[in-house]
Structures are given as C-alpha cells and as structure tokens.
Amino acid sequence: MTDAETQPTPTTPATELPATHPPVAQDPVAQHPVAQDPVAQHPAALIVAATLAFVGAAATIGGLFPDFWDKGTFALVDQTGALAQNVVFAASLLAVGVALLSRRTSTGAAAALAVIVAVGMQPRVVDIATIADRNGPRGGTGFSLVIGGFVLAFAAAVIAASIELRPRSWTVRGGARGWASLAAVFGFAAAVGYAMSPFSASVGRVSALSFSFGSPFEGIGGPRSVWAAILVVVLLAVVPPTSVAVGRGIGIGLAFGLLGALGGIAAFRLGEAFGTSGTEFVHVDGAEGTWTLLAAGGATLLVVFGGLLAGRRQSPKPERTPPRATEPTTEPTTEPTTEPTTGAAPPGSGSITGAAPEVEQMPPADGAGGLAPEVPEGPT
Numbered sequence: 360m361t362d363a364e365t366q367p368t369p370t371t372p373a374t375e376l377p378a379t380h381p382p383v384a385q386d387p388v389a390q391h392p393v394a395q396d397p398v399a400q401h402p403a404a405l406i407v408a409a410t411l412a413f414v415g416a417a418a419t420i421g422g423l424f425p426d427f428w429d430k431g432t433f434a435l436v437d438q439t440g441a442l443a444q445n446v447v448f449a450a451s452l453l454a455v456g457v458a459l460l461s462r463r464t465s466t467g468a469a470a471a472l473a474v475i476v477a478v479g480m481q482p483r484v485v486d487i488a489t490i491a492d493r494n495g496p497r498g499g500t501g502f503s504l505v506i507g508g509f510v511l512a513f514a515a516a517v518i519a520a521s522i523e524l525r526p527r528s529w530t531v532r533g534g535a536r537g538w539a540s541l542a543a544v545f546g547f548a549a550a551v552g553y554a555m556s557p558f559s560a561s562v563g564r565v566s567a568l569s570f571s572f573g574s575p576f577e578g579i580g581g582p583r584s585v586w587a588a589i590l591v592v593v594l595l596a597v598v599p600p601t602s603v604a605v606g607r608g609i610g611i612g613l614a615f616g617l618l619g620a621l622g623g624i625a626a627f628r629l630g631e632a633f634g635t636s637g638t639e640f641v642h643v644d645g646a647e648g649t650w651t652l653l654a655a656g657g658a659t660l661l662v663v664f665g666g667l668l669a670g671r672r673q674s675p676k677p678e679r680t681p682p683r684a685t686e687p688t689t690e691p692t693t694e695p696t697t698e699p700t701t702g703a704a705p706p707g708s709g710s711i712t713g714a715a716p717e718v719e720q721m722p723p724a725d726g727a728g729g730l731a732p733e734v735p736e737g738p739t
Contacts, residue, residue, distance in 0.1 A: 405459050408518040412456035412472065415511035416449040422504030428496040435501060439634025443626035444482065445505065451475045451619035452512055459519060467612025469519035474616025476509075476516040477594055479623060481575060483509045484587040491583070524609070538666025539603040545659040546599035549621070550592045552651030557628045559646040571646050573631070594620070599659050603666035610670075614663045621656040628652065 423435045423445060435441045455475065458468030483506060489495050490502070498506070556571035575588035595617075602613035632645035 402462070404518055404522050405465055408469075408472075408515040408522075409456040409459040411511045411515035411518070412452045412459065415508040415515065416452035416456070418504045418508030418511065419445050419449040419452070422501045422508065425500035425504070427499055427501035427505075429499045430496050435505070438630075440627040440630030441482075443630040443634075444623045447619065447623040447626045448475070448479050449508075451623070452515075454619075456515075459515075464608075465519070466523045466608040467615065469516075469523035470609045470612030471616035471619065472512070472516045473520050473524065474594065474598055474613060475619045475623075476512050478591050478620035479509065479512075481584070481587040481591050482627075484584045488583040535603055535606075535666045535670035538662060538669055539600045542599035542603050542659060542662045542666055543596070545655055545662055547596045548655035549652060549659050550595040552648055552653075552655050553595060553624065554588070554592055555648030555651060556646050557648035557652070558631060559644050561642050561644070571648075573628075573646075574648065591620075595659075599663050602663050603670060606667060606670045610667055614660075614667060617663065618660055621652075621660065625653055625656065 423442060425434060427433055427435055435445060451471075452475070455468045455472045458464040458471070486498075486502060486506065490498050554574065554576060556574045558573040559571045575591070576585055598613050598617050602610045602617065604610070605613070628645065628649040631643055632649060
C-alpha cells in the first residue's frame with residue numbers, strides 16, 4: 360500500500376460538518392389556536408345552538424298567523440307594529456344561526472345573539488304578564504308559538520355564550536377611545552328615547568283628546584314587566600361603548616346585535632305609528648319617544664361601526680413569530696485530525712514527522728496509484 364492511500368484526505372472535516380442536526384421544526388397545525396383550543400374539538404354544541412335559533416325563528420314566523428289570544432280573532436299579522444317587530448327578530452335569529460356554523464364568526468354571533476335575546480325579552484315579558492292577570496285573556500296558538508320560539512332562542516343564546524363568550528375572550532382591543540366615548544353618549548340618548556312615550560293618540564281626530572302612551576315603564580304588564588324595560592335601557596347605554604372598546608370578533612358581534620335590537624324596536628314603533636293599529640276610532644301617531652329613539656339610535660350605530668373601523672386601523676396587528684431556527688455554525692466543532700483514519704503510517708515513510716500536526720504536501724499520483732517519476736534536471 361502506498362503512502363498516498365494511507366494519508367487522510369483534507370476534505371474529511373468538510374464532509375463531516377453538515378452532519379450537525381438542525382432543530383426539529385414544530386408542526387404549525389398543532390400550534391394553531393383552534394387546534395390548541397379545547398372548544399374547537401367539540402363544535403357540536405354550536406351546531407345545536409344554531410339549530411335552536413333556526414327552529415325559534417320558524418316558530419316565531421308561524422306564530423304570526425293564528426289567533427294570539429283565546430278571545431277574539433286578533434293575530435299579530437293584523438297589527439303592523441307587532442308584525443314588523445317579530446319579523447325582524449326572526450330574521451336576526453336566522454342570520455345569527457348561519458354565523459354560528461362558521462368558526463370564524465361564531466364568537467361574534469354568540470355576542471349578537473345575547474344582545475338580541477336580552478332586548479327581545481321585553482315584549483315577551485309583557486305578554487306573559489298579560490296572561491298572568493286574573494282578568495286578562497289567555498294565550499292562543501299564536502302566543503304559544505311566539506313564546507316557544509323565544510324560549511328556543513334563549514336556550515341557543517345560553518349555549519353559544521357559555522362556549523364562545525368566556526372571560527378570557529373579553530380583552531380591550533378596540534383602541535378608539537374617543538369613538539367609545541361618543542358611543543356612550545349616543546347610547547344613553549337612545550336609552551332615554553326608548554323610555555319616553557313613543558305614541559300619541561287622538562280620538563276622532565280631535566286634538567283636545569290627544570294623549571301620549573306606550574312607554575315601556577307604564578301600561579300593559581304593570582310593575583311585573585318593568586325590570587325587562589330597565590334591562591333594555593341598561594343594554595342600550597352599555598353595549599355601544601363596550602362594542603367599540605372590545606373590538607375584533609366580540610365587538611363586531613355586539614354591534615350587529617345592537618343593530619338587530621334597535622331595528623326591532625324601531626320597526627314596532629314605526630309600524631304602530633304609520634300602519635294599521637286594528638282600531639277605527641283611535642288615530643295613532645309617533646311621539647317624541649319614537650323620533651328620539653330613531654335619531655339617537657341611528658347615530659349610535661354610525662358611531663359604533665365607525666369606532667370599530669377606526670380601532671381596527673389604530674390597533675397593531677398581532678405578529679406571528681415563526682419558530683426560531685439556529686444559524687449554521689461557520690467554525691467546525693472539532694479540529695481536523697492529522698492522524699490517518701485507516702491506520703498508522705509505517706515508520707520511516709516520511710508522512711508524519713514526529714508529533715507535529717502538519718501534514719506534508721504529497722506529490723500527485725500517477726494513473727496506476729503510485730508516485731509520479733521524478734524528472735531529472737539538466738541535460739540527459
């Protein structure tokens with residue numbers, strides 16, 4: 360065996376450098392928030408809530424046509440205000456039910472459903488207080504369907520809220536404080552308009568017999584339904600600034616829930632003022648409560664959605680930090696060895712002088728694997 364075959368090639372350390380193991384890349388799917396969230400593994404509850412919302416909307420629409428009370432032939436379809444209010448409520452349930460089926464919009468849909476059900480509770484409480492009166496009428500088929508539809512919507516709101524509206528979801532991300540203050544002011548004005556008398560009635564179109572009525576704090580239902588009206592007033596004053604302050608999914612859901620709630624109240628008051636009231640001798644017009652609610656409620660919605668848009672532009676977007684990759688080291692971890700890997704060189708070969716780490720420069724080999732013949736200097 361020749362000296363060239365026993366010597367280590369100088370490229371041996373270079374070929375060993377890439378053997379360093381790179382860091383194991385973490386699975387981005389396993390790190391996704393939806394994959395880490397235990398709720399994402401159980402979407403069946405949201406499907407149940409959406410189904411309850413759909414059935415509740417269908418029951419509400421079905422309750423418009425039969426007799427609402429057991430006496431007379433009164434149905435909600437004969438009264439424009441009640442008809443419009445229940446149609447808006449049913450349409451809101453359908454829209455929220457569709458949004459609950461998507462993981463991207465389920466959080467906002469749960470917030471919207473909570474607001475819609477809380478505000479829509481007031482007319483149902485009045486109906487229950489009416490039949491609870493000893494001298495009052497009894498509920499008919501229409502009453503049973505409408506109440507049943509609201510109960511299903513209430514159950515859907517509880518299920519969706521228990522899943523999506525957990526305490527960790529309520530974080531202030533809006534960033535538009537000025538808009539939130541304006542939303543609080545206009546929301547309070549809308550609450551005042553809701554508490555005022557929305558209608559003025561005149562008997563035989565004689566102005567001397569005109570009077571205002573219809574305030575939710577008086578009239579049908581009595582003291583037993585006042586707490587539901589107080590709840591609506593609190594929601595109209597609190598939900599607008601909260602929506603702007605929270606922002607993102609929950610804030611947008613609260614805004615759309617406020618839109619559905621105010622839409623139902625406005626539909627009822629406008630329907631009573633300009634539609635058929637079911638009477639021939641009493642003329643009903645809108646009063647200060649209706650116009651104040653419409654003006655303040657419209658301004659509230661504009662400020663809320665404007666604040667959400669402004670807050671989305673001002674708040675910094677969360678940065679996604681990729682998994683840190685270690686930089687490749689430029690210096691080898693071990694010094695290149697000078698000792699041959701195949702075995703020790705025979706003594707006297709001249710490949711290694713003593714214990715010095717330097718490797719002697721070897722002459723090139725010929726094609727047969729031996730040393731190239733030396734060329735003599737000078738003339739031959």
